[in-house]
Amino acid sequence: MEMINQPGTITDGELIDRIRNGERELFEILIRRNNPYLYKLGMSYGYRHEDVQDLMQETFIAAYLNLEKFEGRSTFKTWITRIMLNQCYQKAQKLSFKLEKANDMLNEKTTPMFESNESTDTYKSVLNSELSKVVANALISIPLEYRMVFSLRELNGMSTAETAELLDISETNAKVRLNRAKQMLREKVEKMYSPEDIFEFNLIYCNKITEGVMKALNSL
Numbered sequence: 647m648e649m650i651n652q653p654g655t656i657t658d659g660e661l662i663d664r665i666r667n668g669e670r671e672l673f674e675i676l677i678r679r680n681n682p683y684l685y686k687l688g689m690s691y692g693y694r695h696e697d698v699q700d701l702m703q704e705t706f707i708a709a710y711l712n713l714e715k716f717e718g719r720s721t722f723k724t725w726i727t728r729i730m731l732n733q734c735y736q737k738a739q740k741l742s743f744k745l746e747k748a749n750d751m752l753n754e755k756t757t758p759m760f761e762s763n764e765s766t767d768t769y770k771s772v773l774n775s776e777l778s779k780v781v782a783n784a785l786i787s788i789p790l791e792y793r794m795v796f797s798l799r800e801l802n803g804m805s806t807a808e809t810a811e812l813l814d815i816s817e818t819n820a821k822v823r824l825n826r827a828k829q830m831l832r833e834k835v836e837k838m839y840s841p842e843d844i845f846e847f848n849l850i851y852c853n854k855i856t857e858g859v860m861k862a863l864n865s866l
Contacts, residue, residue, distance in 0.1 A: 658722040666713060670863060677706055677859055680723060681852045683802045684730045690797035691734040692786050699855060701737065705730045706859040711866075724808050727798070731812060788830040795820055796827035 658676065665672050684705060688698030709716075709726050716725055785793060794813060798804040799820070804812070810820040 659718060662713060662716060662722065665710075671860075673706075673710055673863065674856055674860055676709075676722065676726075677856045678852060680706075680726055681855055683723060683727065685851070686801045687727065687730055687794075687797055688734060689782065690785060690793050690801065691738070692790070692793075693734070693737070697737070699851070699858075701730065701733045702855050703858050703862065705733050706855075707862055708733070710859075710863055720808070720811075724804070724812065727802070727804070728812055731794075784831055788827060792823050792827035792830065795823040796831070799824050 656675070658679070661672050661675055665676075681702070684702045685698060688701050689695070693701065705726065708729050712729075716722065785796070788796075791813075795809055798809040798812060799806070806817050806820050806824075809824075810817045813820070815823075
């Protein structure tokens, strides 16, 4: 089908309409478009690579089964991110995951974690680099509430408003948490690693997730 061969020529809204009308195979495009964001989100939550893959598959299947409920009031990316966050939270509850307490003594007025003359999107080239375990571990070491704001804003490109909505906090709180997260991370990675070293979602993993989800959907 021409739309699968040229996925960039069709919008998410158009894809959703056609999927609802029976073109299930087009859901593959939505999977591939959102794989990197959900992967970084799951890794930022603190789960292992294998667990993140399982959570992503569950998220995509849930999104497909509930696609009729998508009303377009937010972007599909925001909508499916919310589903992924719920999946992560539910898994954390099952594992009796305890949130870490914030360090209120940190300075809220911080400069950007990484400076770039090329783009205001400090993570624009994140998918072109290798996964840095050291940087990933540094991110995992900060409290979850700050980690998730950092992941949504800096790794996944969400706006302050979208981040606040997804985490059910105020925009002011989202800004404060982002600044604190940068403060926590800067000392650990700024002098040794560049933004391009953070989470990657390789094509091999993208294909595996896509194939797994489509196989599950085709068996429904």
